[in-house]
Amino acid sequence: MGEKIKDLSSFCVGDTVVKIELNDGYSKSYSKYDIHIQSDSLQYCLSNKEFMNLVSVVLTAERRIKSMKGID
Amino acid sequence: MSNPAVYLLDEGKVKNKTVRIEDNLGEAIHIHIDDIRLSLTINEFLDLCQAIKAAAEELFRLEGLDWNMVDNSSLDWSWLSNYENIETFCVKEVFLDDLYTVRHLTKNGDIKKIVKLKDSLFVEELSSLASGKIDHYYEKNLFEESSAQRLTQIYQLIKEKGYPYNNKYIMVDENNRIFDGDHRAAVLYVLFGGKHKIPVLEIKGYGNEETISEICKNNSKQVVRYRIKKVLKKCYRIAKKPICNLCKVREHKQQMCNSNFVLSSRELFDFLKHNDISYFIIDNPVVNDGKTIKRTLVVDRFNAVVEKYKNYSTEIYKDYSFLYSTPKPLLLETTEGNLLIWDRLCCKSRFEKAILPLDKVINSYVLGENRDEDYLTLKRNIIAIYIISNAVLEKCLFDLSDVEYIEGNKEILRDSIFEKLLAMVFFKYTNRIIGYLQVGDYSKCVEEYVKFIGY
Numbered sequence: 001m002g003e004k005i006k007d008l009s010s011f012c013v014g015d016t017v018v019k020i021e022l023n024d025g026y027s028k029s030y031s032k033y034d035i036h037i038q039s040d041s042l043q044y045c046l047s048n049k050e051f052m053n054l055v056s057v058v059l060t061a062e063r064r065i066k067s068m069k070g071i072d
Numbered sequence: 073m074s075n076p077a078v079y080l081l082d083e084g085k086v087k088n089k090t091v092r093i094e095d096n097l098g099e100a101i102h103i104h105i106d107d108i109r110l111s112l113t114i115n116e117f118l119d120l121c122q123a124i125k126a127a128a129e130e131l132f133r134l135e136g137l138d139w140n141m142v143d144n145s146s147l148d149w150s151w152l153s154n155y156e157n158i159e160t161f162c163v164k165e166v167f168l169d170d171l172y173t174v175r176h177l178t179k180n181g182d183i184k185k186i187v188k189l190k191d192s193l194f195v196e197e198l199s200s201l202a203s204g205k206i207d208h209y210y211e212k213n214l215f216e217e218s219s220a221q222r223l224t225q226i227y228q229l230i231k232e233k234g235y236p237y238n239n240k241y242i243m244v245d246e247n248n249r250i251f252d253g254d255h256r257a258a259v260l261y262v263l264f265g266g267k268h269k270i271p272v273l274e275i276k277g278y279g280n281e282e283t284i285s286e287i288c289k290n291n292s293k294q295v296v297r298y299r300i301k302k303v304l305k306k307c308y309r310i311a312k313k314p315i316c317n318l319c320k321v322r323e324h325k326q327q328m329c330n331s332n333f334v335l336s337s338r339e340l341f342d343f344l345k346h347n348d349i350s351y352f353i354i355d356n357p358v359v360n361d362g363k364t365i366k367r368t369l370v371v372d373r374f375n376a377v378v379e380k381y382k383n384y385s386t387e388i389y390k391d392y393s394f395l396y397s398t399p400k401p402l403l404l405e406t407t408e409g410n411l412l413i414w415d416r417l418c419c420k421s422r423f424e425k426a427i428l429p430l431d432k433v434i435n436s437y438v439l440g441e442n443r444d445e446d447y448l449t450l451k452r453n454i455i456a457i458y459i460i461s462n463a464v465l466e467k468c469l470f471d472l473s474d475v476e477y478i479e480g481n482k483e484i485l486r487d488s489i490f491e492k493l494l495a496m497v498f499f500k501y502t503n504r505i506i507g508y509l510q511v512g513d514y515s516k517c518v519e520e521y522v523k524f525i526g527y
Contacts, residue, residue: 008123008126008127008130008131009122009123009124009126009127009130010123011116011119011120011122011123012116012119013110013112013116013120014116018120018123020123020124020126020127022127022130022131032156033131033134035127035131044105046086046087048131048156049153049154049155049156050086050087050153051127051128051131052128052131052152052153052155053084053085053086053091053152053153054084054086054091054124055124055125055127055128055149055152056084056149056150056152056153057082057083057084057086057091057093058082058093058120058121058124059121059124059125059144059146059149060081060082060147060149060212061081061082061093061117061121062117062118062121063145063146063147063214064081064082064147064212064214064215065081065095065101065114065117065118066118067214067215067217068079068095068214068215068216068522068523069114069522069523069524069525070523071118071525
């Protein structure tokens with residue numbers, strides 16, 4: 001596992017804090033960075049490119065739910 | 073049992089696994105990552121979005137890119153995964169004639185043709201060549217917004233506010249291929265013509281070393297292969313047609329003979345009685361799939377009824393999927409009007425052409441597994457739930473007969489078993505429904521369902 005660089009952000013699910021953490025890529029030839037989306041008990045590990053695929057889905061979903069619910 | 077109102081917010085592939093984000097109305101936001109599911113409230117999901125955006129912004133900053141130059145309200149982020157290849161964003165001026173876009177040749181958009189902006193579907197639709205093809209165009213739109221409506225809105229927006237609006241530019245690569253902003257580009261083309269110059273956001277160094285003519289050449293090969301395949305499929309269908317038509321004519325003639333036959337209700341109920349088949353009747357007329365149903369019936373030995381009456385049944389819910397192994401119902405024309413027969417109480421999915429059963433617990437009360445002493449109240453509860461489900465999920469309105477039933481049985485709305493059962497369909501929206509129905513605000517009951525955020 002690559003070394004932790006810093007926390008990027010966090011959010012809560014119920015009482016659980018979930019952090020989005022920036023790490024050095026485990027294998028630099030595969031990815032420059034690794035992103036860990038993790039709580040105390042679970043971790044979802046992505047390369048920075050894979051994380052951006054997730055970002056793409058989340059941003060579209062956010063746009064559509066805000067439009068549907070009339071949220072600015 | 074699944075929520076009958078599941079709206080797909082988006083889906084994509086991450087690490088070759090499908091990620092789906094769904095709004096299960098009244099219940100929760102579900103994020104599915106392969107076989108794992110995360111359940112969030114709406115506020116938790118919006119917080120997650122903020123956190124994800126903050127992380128993406130920082131990753132951009134580490135590459136020397138400015139996240140705020142990108143249109144965050146875009147619905148197309150397909151370029152994002154290659155962000156590392158981007159050297160910089162820069163604003164440049166370009167003639168509209170020099171822009172390229174894509175036209176989808178298939179419904180799901182997997183075969184695309186690269187075309188000049190003037191040949192785009194959107195320009196075609198906005199100009200006098202409007203062909204209506206946009207009605208079948210595959211693209212991600214906002215909730216209940218068609219592609220035609222989206223295009224019209226953008227046209228109005230640009231006419232009123234100009235371009236760029238809110239400092240958001242059309243995004244292109246170094247070949248002037250549009251990555252984001254096809255609609256805006258088409259509107260500008262129609263309003264000002266191809267010789268008009270506009271500022272665009274160019275993604276420099278995206279990593280595409282091919283020139284536009286090489287890209288178009290490779291794309292043409294793909295398009296030709298697709299078209300050949302399409303022609304071959306059509307030839308096969310034409311060759312197959314005469315035999316299939318013959319079978320269909322025979323089957324249709326048989327059905328016409330049978331379906332013209334109007335069944336006597338008495339005969340049907342006698343059949344059920346003599347064969348010891350239990351049933352639950354909902355006498356309140358409902359409209360399903362555009363057809364007025366005088367009576368809905370749930371029977372416990374459905375196969376026996378199908379065996380007897382399948383050749384007299386008219387088609388309903390054509391092209392619908394039936395979920396959770398729900399068999400197709402029988403629709404019989406009787407001397408007392410149309411009768412719909414199910415093996416369990418069902419409702420239409422709110423956002424797709426699918427039928428699914430009401431919750432198992434509700435159905436357990438229908439045919440007697442779970443009846444208590446006050447059967448009459450229970451029966452009226454179930455009928456009310458069926459009426460409300462139909463109104464909110466299928467018809468999106470309460471018609472006169474629905475209102476009459478609820479107004480005539482208003483005490484049900486205070487019944488705790490009714491509330492508990494209704495919550496299996498509408499989850500946290502249940503109390504709102506009951507509140508609106510109590511004061512007779514039927515239209516709000518339907519309108520507010522989609523906008524509700526209290527979960």
